[in-house]
Amino acid sequence: MREALEKIKLAAQKELDVVSDAKALEEIRVKYLGKKGEVTAILKQMGKLSAEERPIIGQLANVVRADIEQAITDKVVAIKALENQKKLVEEAIDVTLPGKKKVIGKPHPLNKVLAEVEDVFLGMGFDIVEGPEVETDYYCFEALNMPKHHPARDTQDTFYINDNVVLRTQTSSVQIRTMEKTSPPIRIISPGRVYRSDAVDATHSPLFHQIEGLVIDKGVTMADLKGTLELLMKRLYGDKCKIRFRPHHFPYTEPSAEVDIMCFNCEGEGCPMCKQEGFIELLGSGMVHPKVLSDCGIDPEVYSGFAFGIGLERITMGRFNINDMRLLYENDVRFLEQF
């Protein structure tokens, strides 16, 4: 039995010398010290020994068991240290490597300016409403005092789906839809896409964006129109900006005016950017025509109102000094990330 114990000790030592992971180590513990382990088996046979031999072998067995236990404990510590070391090497971060820059998108300049405009009008108590881009001839032209064959339609020659359905050429259609549905007081803006059969160049595109505005209430005057637009422009372009109202004609407003802003580039002197005018045209506006009001069921004797239509591209180009409209649609990140 003494030899058996010596053998067991040697064998365990040999196995422990080469073991390198926790699972194998546990298997060794079970094999030698477990309930059915080899050392335990010897201890179970103690009864067969003589009275003299029993304490000697018993002691030896205990020493062997203690030695193996100690060796296993040492090994546990060693394996842990080794695993930690391995982890440290595997998870090491090379802080000298250049970092990966996250590319974060940002709003398109058109959306940025639209958000600014919406903010100004929401602050004045306006609602934001939307209308359909595929529109009937009635809302796009007819109800705006532009019957078939009216010459004002020529400048907006458009994409017809059929005789009665068009891609809207102006957001003014939303004025009519709003007046039909709601009764005064009305205060809305309506941003959206519009379409015209224009060839693409630095200042034209077959698809562009407008922001329509409409205010109807008792006692609304041209002064309200002027004050509202002046506030918008000052918020967009700074307190020093100057705007000018120029008489014009729109079939759905009377009187009508176009609104220009003093050229950012030459401050009114005249330069290539403003085509020597000193001012740049920004929008159309006017007092809503009495016939338009009454056709929508609003009594022009009681109510009056103003309307305007702003080209979003135009005010965006002015805001950021962009000289070619096409840049806004090309989705070139080198251009877009500047705003």
Ligand code: DAH
């Ligand atoms: N619809 C006009 C255009 O597309 C702009 C405009 C002018 C809108 C006068 C209006 C207005 O509401 O009153 O050029």
